[in-house]
Amino acid sequence: MRVLVVEDHTELAATVAEGLRREGMAVDLARDGDAALERTSINRYDVVVLDRDLPGVHGDEVCRRLIAEGYEARVLMLTAAATIEDRVEGLTTGADDYLPKPFAFAELVARIRALGRRAQPAVPPVLVHGDLRVDPGRRLATRAGRRLDLSPKEFAVLELLLSAGGRVVAAEELLERAWDEAADPFTSTVKVTVSRLRRKLGEPPLVETVPQAGYRI
Template sequence: MRVLVVEDERLIADGIAEWLRRESFAVDMTYDGEAALDRLYANDYDVVVLDRDLPRVHGDEVCRRIVAARSRSRVLMLTAAGGLRDRVAGLSLGADDYLPKPFAFVELSARVHALTRRSRPAAPPVLERAGVRLDPARGEVHRDGRPISLGNREFAVLTELLRAEGAAVSAEELLERVWDEHIDPFTNVVRVTIMKLCRKLGEPPIVFTVQEKGYRIP
């Protein structure tokens, strides 16, 4: 699941990004509205965490353009103005949710999790398949009742495979959804992560390679 954080206060932006990465999101960052539009043109995001008061291009205009483009990206708008009129104004622009500053990171991540479920076809809050149970909000994975400890990327890859409901997910799709824009597109990181994931999930294997299509959990 991929998130774009657009916030001109760098300490806040860095804090949001660090927190969301701990929650196994792939996070890109930018600090002004013009750069945000460039990123949105180049990449596909599940959620945009968007500060309203941005330099160069105002956050309101960024939100308008996201909506006008009929993007599937969901917008969580942030602002220091938390009055009712401001919240209504933000939502009327097409934002999907609105969070006034100051906020708790735990609440922000809960709202991002909720929006990711709306950015794609509906998925249950807890994903289950082949004896694996994954709770994205709690960051927990069990196989046949046994807890499994996964790294952030392994957790995110498993989430994507479970969301596919038996269909194959290509390495290119996993790179797009799980890693940020700095990843080398020619890297073998997906294969290595799949190998680590399979080792931690144990026997019998449940993740299979589909020739020329990717990986799947049948």
């Protein structure tokens, strides 16, 4: 899952980003509304965690523009305002969910994962294919009852391939959704990660390479 965190409080933004990366998510940061709109114009995100009270372009306006442009990411609005009226106003801008500050990090993760599952088509909370079972919320993958020791990127690639439901997923899409904007698009990092994932999944093989197209389960 790829997430954009839009937060002008430098320490909080860094802490949230670090925690989400430990949860296996690819995370980019934006410090203000202008930077958020710039990044969403270039990158595809599954969820945008958007502070409402941003300098420059206000968080409400960022949300409105994303909705008006048909941007597909789910929006989780963050704000220090705690009244019911503030929450209602935040949601009426088009946000999918709302979380007041201060918040528990575990709740933030749970809400982000819940929003990520609301993509089209909807993705179940546990992904199953034959004897392979992947539970993103618990960061647990097993095959034939055996726990798989996967790196965060291997887990992310496996989750994306399973979520595709048999569709071929291009290497470019995997790079875009499982790595952040610091990833070099000209490296063989996807190929190497898929190769390691294949070895860890064992026999019979599950990940198929489709020449000139990508990969699929």
